Amino acid sequence: MPRYFDLTYPIGNDMPVYPGDPGPALTPAPGMPAPWRVTNLQMGTHTGTHIDAPAHYFPDGKTIDAYPLERLVLPGVVWDVPGLPDRGQISLEALAGLAAAVPRGGAAIIRTGWGQHWGTERYWRYPSLSAQAARGLAAGPASLVGLDLPSADPLVHVPPLVHEILMARDILLVENLARLDRLEPGRAYQFAFLPLLLAGLDGSPIRAVAWQPD
DSSP: OOEEEEEEOOOOTTTTOTTTSSEEEEEEOOOOOOOOOEEEEOTTOOOOOEEEEEEGTTTOOGGGGSOGHHHHHGEEEEEEEEOOOOOOOOOOOGGGTTTHHHHOOEEEEESSSGGGGGSSSSGGOOOEEOOOHHHHHTTTTTSEESSSSSOSSSOOOHHHHHHHHHHHHHHHHHOOOOOOOSOOTTEEEEEEEEEOOOOSSSEEEEEEEEEEEO
């Protein structure tokens, strides 16, 4: 039986939220007769571990409900880029060899170790992808890029944007991945990044899972 790895942060009222985004609000629905329990859930589409569709940046970009399951359940590899400084950049050189390791149409999962700062102020001093690294990924075989960072771009946006570079090539972005330290770098895994089927929207929180293929 495969061993499964949950790569998802739990959603709760007090969780970290990208500055400027709406925070989640989970409240009991009023008027429910005992013993029934229903909860009102309000949150942004990029809350916690989430996936970005091109419509997140491009006004006429594809929305998250336009993607078939084959784009969301796919093989991939984890690539280690450790030791980055606060507000550092992931260089093209740091990803050398990644294109050869990722199967065509698969997932390039970049592990920086920044998840150790989840829930602290330092988490928002995260490193990001350089434009050159983004162009290298856009020219490679991956159809999805995942990161253990709150965003592929720095908190203060500096053009050219990584989101624009990747999404112009229809490459999906998964951000805020958790517990990537449980996976072995360079080893083949199957991944599932399953969004809610939100009609016409720009992204969704997901349940991100990895497992070792038989």
